[in-house]
Amino acid sequence: MGMASLRFLHVFFFFHLILHCHSLSGSSDAKLLVGKIKPSLQGASESLLLSSWNSSVPVCQWRGVKWVFSDGSPLQCTALSSSPPTQWTNLSLYNDSSLHLLSLQLPSANLTGSLPGELGEFSMLRSLFLNINALSGPIPLELGYASSLSDVDLSGNALAGAFPPSIWNLCENLVSLKLHDNSFSGALPEPALPNSTCGNLQVLDLGGNKLSGEFPEYVTKFKALKLLDLSSNLFEGSVPDGLGLLQLESLDLSHNNFSGMLPSFFGDSKFGAESFQGNNPSLCGLPLKPCLGSSRLSPGAVAGLVIGLMSGAVVVASLLIGYLQNKKRKSSIEKSKPGKPALNWARRHKIALGIARGLAYLHTGQEAPIIHGNIRSKNVLVDDFFFARLTEFGLDKIMVQAVADEIVSQAKSDGYKAPELHKMKKCNPRSDVYAFGILLLEMLMGKKPGKSGRNGGEYVDLPSLVKAAVLEETTMEVFDLEAMKGIRSPMEEGLVHALKLAMGCCAPVTTVRPSMEEVVKQLEENRPRNRSALYSPTETRSDAETPC
Structure with missing residues (x-):
């Protein structure tokens, strides 16, 4: 049926309705409820609830019904206590056209008729x-x-047929529409008015029917929507990207035939895989399987994929470079660097500053923050000029969620895991700050965190070691001797300040920890005076390059 035919039907029906209402002018809502609504709702059976709807029972005592007068005041039954009633009689109310039906609530009333x-x-x-x-x-x-309808719940019936387009005429005031578990079929019609936003609609539950066709994309314009349930229908095709822009609190698209890539939702974790299960096997994207090779990628997915591939390339390149350079290098950090400069404090400070700049860039230098989630000494590459580069960031974007969670879990045994991650698996910028604090302590103290010893029986908690040294007034003893070489005053050279900064990063309460931008600022303001020749001349290049 064409649009012209639909408009003709709407116009015809509208005038028909006007004529029908005009014929009932002067008739009260109470008469209409008894004469038309009651016979239809109870069908061929007699409902006990509807038996109270008659002129012999006070109108205010009709079951499942609430009334209001034209001026907005509700109908009360207080006047029934007087005998005879002084304010009104039931017969006068029954015929009063200024008395209006406000609410009709008859759930689980054994109704068998039709609407x-x-x-x-x-x-x-x-x-x-x-x-x-x-x-x-x-x-x-x-x-x-x-x-005036704002809340409609017709779920759990045997209603059938097409979804009437005139329902969207209620769009302006409609807050909740629930039609779950019926037998409606066919495609969902669009609202008659273009660009209709249903500005107050918060709940749209059409699950458990036989509705078909593509996802009703106009729903993405319903900006107030909090709950959307289209589950257990026959919808197919892709899920529009615009759905990810809604501030949904509950979403269920399960058991349809949706395919393609899911949009990027704000706060992906609030929708689990159960919200999308039972669809076409090709449906992919968080929280489902990754969409590898998909031609319909969202900007966020493209960015994550590019970052992941770049990270992988960096890891492979670093391994290759390490393998080639290993033929020339006969010593390492763990063994005594003949002919190689020692890792004094100036060089360690430069490495720490490079790592901090890299994390600050990930957290604030992109359109969307990137959480590293796996900060540890193994993921830091240092060249001959002591430039530090971070690796393995963004890999969680292309990993199965279980694998990404396992990486975060592994950080616990290595001693870099923030306290809050023991209860939650999802990393955040402040958990990266904690891991950086552990890494900075590692460079200051020359000790590795986590389990140590041949059998891994001893657990080294670096923050606890520092706290104990402070209480025992032996703080200077925590610093690595190699880092102290050539330093007359740890206070003047910034070691003590760096120790305080590291402990601030390792604060148990996340809100107390500084941001990585603040960490960079403090490290830059407290550079060691005893710098090597390799530190100053190359500082310009270090500032200009992206440290990742």
């Missing part, structure tokens, strides 16, 4: 809860003209 079109004639109806019944048939088009 009457007259529901659209209640001008002040706000909530319609007929869930968990046995209602059948379609949703009448007229329901879309109950312009």
Whole structure:
């Protein structure tokens, strides 16, 4: 059916509704409820709840019904305590056209009939809860003209047919629409008004039906949406990128036939794999399998993939360079560097500053922060000029989540893992700061953190060693002797300040730790005066290059 035909039907139906309402002018909502709604909802059976809907029972005592007057004041039953009633009589209310139906709530009421079109004639109806019944048939088009409706729950019935496009006429006031577990079929029609945003709609639950077609992309314009459930339908095709821009708190697209790559959601971890299970096997992207070789990549995925590939290239290149240089080098850091300069404090400070600059660049130098998550001495490369380079950052972007979690877990045994990661697996910038603090202590003290000894039985906790030395007033004894060579005053040369900075980075409370930008600033302000010739002349090049 073409758009012109649909518009004709809408116009025809609108005028039909006006004429129908005009014929009932002067009729009260109470009469309409008894004369039209009650027979339709109870079908061929008699409902105990609906038996209270008659002129002999006070209107305010009708089950599942709330009333309000035209001025907005609610109907109360307080006047019934007087005999006879002094404010009004039940008969006068029954015929009063200024009394309006505000709420119709009949969940689990054993209703077996159909939804009457007259529901659209209640001008002040706000909530319609007929869930968990046995209602059948379609949703009448007229329901879309109950312009005050804000909450609709028809889930758990046997309603069938196409989704009526007139429902979107309620868009302006609609807050919650639940049609879960029915038998609606066909594609979801678009709202009649273009660029409709349904500005108040927070809950859209259409799961458990037989709806088909592609993902209704206009839903991505519903900016207030908090819960979206399209599960257990027959939808197919891709999931639009715009869905990732919504501030969703709950999402269920499971058991459809969606394919392709999932959009990048803000805070990926809040949606687990169960939100997308039971779809086409080609559906990929976090939290599902990686989309390797996909032609439909989001900017975030492209960036992660490029970073991962670059990291892999750096690792391979470093291994190759190390292998070639190993033929020329007969000594290492662990053995006594003949003919090689010692690792004095000036050179260690330069290495620490290079690492800090690299982390600060990852945290703040990109459009989106990159968390390293695996800071340790093994992932730092140092050349003959003591330029430090970080490796293995961004690898978690292309890894299966379980493998990425295992990398973070491994940091615990090596002594670089922040305390908060014992309870949570997801790294953050402050957990990188903690690991850097451990690494800085390692350079200051000449000791490796974590398990040590031949059998790995002894655990070396560097922050605890420093705290004990401070309490025993033996702080100067924690520094590595090689780092102290040529230094007359550890205080003047910045070792004591670097020790305090490292302990600040290792603070148990994340909010107390400095940012990496602050760490860089403090290291730059407290450079050692006793610099080697290799430190100063190349400083310009070190500042200009990206230290990763």
